[in-house]
Amino acid sequence: MHVLYEEDGFKVATVKESQPASLMVEDVRGKRSKVKAANVLLRFERPDPATLWNEAEALAAEIDLDFLWEVCGGDEFAFEDIAAEYYGAGPSAPQQAAVLMRIAGAPMYFYKKGRGRYKPAPAENVKAALAAMVRKQREAEQMAAWQAELAAGKLPDAFVPLLPRLLHRPDKNGIEWKALAAAADAAHTSPLRLLDHVGAIPDVAQYFLDGFLLEFFPHGREAQAEGDYPPPADLPLAEVRAFSIDDSTTTEIDDAFSIVPLKNGNTRVGIHIAAPTLGVAPGTPMDQLVFDRLSTVYFPGDKITMLPNALVEQYTLKEGAARPAMSLYLELSPGFDVISHESRIEMVPVAANLRHDEIEPHFNEATAGFETEGADYPWKAELNYLWRFAGELEGRRGKADPNAPVRLDYSFYIDTLDDGSKKVRIVPRKRGSPMDKLVAELAILVNSTWGKDLADAEIAAVYRSQGNGRVRLTTQPGPHLSLGVECYAWSSSPLRRAIDFINQQQLLALLRNEKPRFGRNDAELYAAIGAFDTAYAAYADFQDKMERYWCLRYLEQENINEMTCTVIKENLVRVGGTPLVIRVPGLPELPVGATVKLNRLATDYLELTLDSRLATM
Template identity: 70%
Template sequence: MHVFYDEDGGFKVATVKEAQAASFMIEDVRGKRSKIKAANVLLKFERPDPASLLSEAETLAADIDVDFLWEVCGADEFGFEDIAAEYFGAGPTPQQQAAALIRIAQAPMYFYKKGRGRYKAAPEENVKAALAGVERKKREAEQMAAWQAELEAGNLPEAFRAGLKRLIHRPDKNGLEYKALAAAADAQQTSVLRLLERVGAIADVEQYFLDGFELEYFPKGRDGVTDAAITAPDDLPVADVEAFSIDDVTTTEIDDAFSIKQLANGNWEVGIHIAAPVLGIPPGSPLDAQVFERLSTVYFPGDKITMLPDSAVNIFTLETGSARPAVSMYVEINPGFDVVAHRSIVERVPIAANLRHDQIETHFNEDTAGKDGGDYPYKRELNFLWQLANAMEARRGRAEDPNAPVRLDYSFYVDKLADGTKKVRILPRKRGSPMDKLVAEMMIFVNSTWGMDLHKAEIAAIYRVQGQGRVRMTTQFGPHVGLGVECYAWSSSPLRRAVDFVNQTQIVAMIGGTTPRFAKNDAELFGAIGAFDTAYAAYGEFQDKLERYWCLRYLEQEQLTELSATLIKENLVRIDGLPLVMRVPGLPELPAGSTVKLQRLAIDFLELTVECRLATM
């Protein structure tokens, strides 16, 4: 006796060697013996031999018209033997019965399995839908194959262009376009990203980085709120000062300005004036929501994404020629540069000048600060504030060591040329220059003083606390060890940082004696801290990425193939004159600080790497 049986969804034949009630010992056509359950046997037969039956059944099955088979089976559940009799006629042979079962099993769209050897015809609408799905998948497969062929030929399919940004950065991996990309990349033994680069989908690497960043952090677009009705209060007292700001030439969000007046008692009154956007942005408004959504302005070479829209910045920035709303701290200073007293007020501050680094630093620098010499705008005020800054720095216990190594910061300027190309300028700035120190010390003072004032008034605030080397944001009052102050609460950049915006809201309430917006243990306050930390880190990482990109572009632009570098440790070096750190494999063991000469070999802008080798030492 032979059997036709089901094993793991497939049909097989064998000869029975030993039969038991619940199982059979069988031998297949190759002579291999095994044991099967009797319940798996679908058909028993004596002739023909197993191999012939299976071969004939498969041949017959290939000729069966499955549509006709579906039509004759009726609406009720049936066994394969029954449908074989309907299709082939009464008394079907074992080959015919096996053929009917094979063909039914091959057409799951037409027949639903109800048990071993038993089926039911699918409803007509289901069959039509399934067939349409098969046809659709066929068309999709043909389309993917056509796209894959284009990609492998080095061409970007036209259909990819409309959604290219999302396809590159946030693809639907179940979409046809991505499947075609992945298949083409596999065929060419490369990555999807490299294939996209090869077919011209990434024409501008800078834009590639920017697109990815915006999709991740600004999915609604970088413009933000553009139709908010923003007005500045016009009933504030006007300060009797002529304030001036100090900023880089590219700065448009001018948060801070200074003024100086001599008092009748011989002391000086220094005004530190901070732009006050909270006075024109009501809590719960769309613009307020944007502050807590964006959390900070994003800076990167050649561009920025501002926390507030231009319509708000233009009203509250401390621009020359107007009296702008500000939260001012007036500090009384004696001739020894000691702080005698301070007071805070909300007012409008006349801005007499916006001083720019590139205009002033040629006159006011480490060689000229505090010394007689040629005249220049705001010479008296700048020198006074510089002397005050030195005194404040010393009181914090952070006076600069004249023997300390020179540390440089770098400013990036990306100029668009007439032909549409871009040229980068990377200019070094000595950290701690008189102009930088002047501004930094005034901001440290105002942030720490307002933080202390809020603490004493028992008004909630967000502090930056440092202990054991770690800086963290918290609502708990505490020292900032690195700065040498009892507390530090960012409040001086409310146009650019949500934390400063929050603290300014609290300061305005403190000055006016009104109920603060945020209470202690306010869930919104804790949420803002967590969100800000995450966003600020991501924004900083993006800025670092773009600065690295422009460093590599600078190497190419200036055709620098021979580079001088300083060894940091092991094979990690910093390229002299640039904020560019990289690893150079194969460097000999040298002490940190050693100078090495490198030969530039290749630059990979997508990966932001540069391949170098040791030239000479």
């Protein structure tokens, strides 16, 4: 006696022992096993198991599947009954096995209902399944063609419109990704490297930007919001001539300054901050845009503004007109003591936008403080007065240190050449230069003063506090130890940062004696702080990535094959003339600040890594 049974598929064997509930069987290889009697589908005397299997496979291949499906009707059936219908009464064991194999091998046509029992699929289901099978076959052929193109170093035309997604957020169920992944596996590389190899990433900087935009600005980089947002028409005109100090590329001019001598011998210094909140009411589309974008994003050669250009143009402190502003006025004694301060909402005439590259040749470490000596230059007296005031402020904060080591900041400029290629310029600037100190100290002053005003009025605000080496945003006023102030609330950049925008809204309510937008335990305020923290960190990471990329490009562009580097710690060094920091495996132990020379080897722009080796010390 032989049996065909189902156990992890169909199997045939010869019965050696038989019990009511189980059988001991031996397969064609001589292996014995125990089989449940309930799993047996067919018992037969002849032919032998191996022959039955071979004959059944041959017969199954000849069965017309569509005809078999039609024979089955619409009801549930046992396979042996259909074998009798198909072959006639008394079908042989190979014929029964053939029908079973054919039915079980066609799940589109037959649904399994139990051991040896099936039900024909409805006609519409069969049609849909067959169409799906045809589609899968067509897709398989298409994928094979794409794989062949990729293997030959060619980017398939169908991939071109899908590149942003394939590169940054692929649909791993899509046939394009499956073909790409299969081709990459065959080439023993990653999908990203394969795409780069076939020319899908002609501009690595654009590749990084596209990925960033897809994640953080999926609706487009240009800020847009419906509506018109003019300032109030009845703002008083300030009796000042204000000037700003910014980099030449700055368009969002948040702050400007003014100086007015008073009859009592004192001086009134004005710190004027752009006031977009005068026109942007809470709950408007523009207000929502601020809370969506949260900050301007800066990176070499470009930026993504928090606010639309049209609104920036209305509120930036651009020279040649009176601009809406929130002003902090300080009355100073001849010794720079702050006698009093007052805040106003007004239109401020901006007489000049001073630019670093134009003023620094005249107003610098060698000339600052000598306002009656040397050649004249625009705003000489005002710059020198504010510089001396800034020095007093720094000293009173306990942060003046004439022996502090020189630290550099770097400005990146990306020039487009006639042939369309890009050239990067990296311009170092000493941190703490007279212009930097002037602007920084007045910003610290206005942020700490307005922060204290809000705290004294018990109006909610967002503060930056610092203790134990950690800086954090909080709604509780507290000391910022590294700045040396008792409280510090970002308020000086409302065109560029949502936190400053929020604090300006609160200040506006204070100055107008209105109910502030946010209460002290406002859930919306806490949510905004959390969202800003996350976005601001991500934007800073992107800026760092792009600066690293352009540093690597600069080394190649200038053909710098031997780099002079400074040891930061252990095997971490900074490449001279750039902010680029790299690790040098195997670097000998050297003191911090030591100079080493490295040979530039391979550069990986996708991974932003630079291989180097020690040249001389």
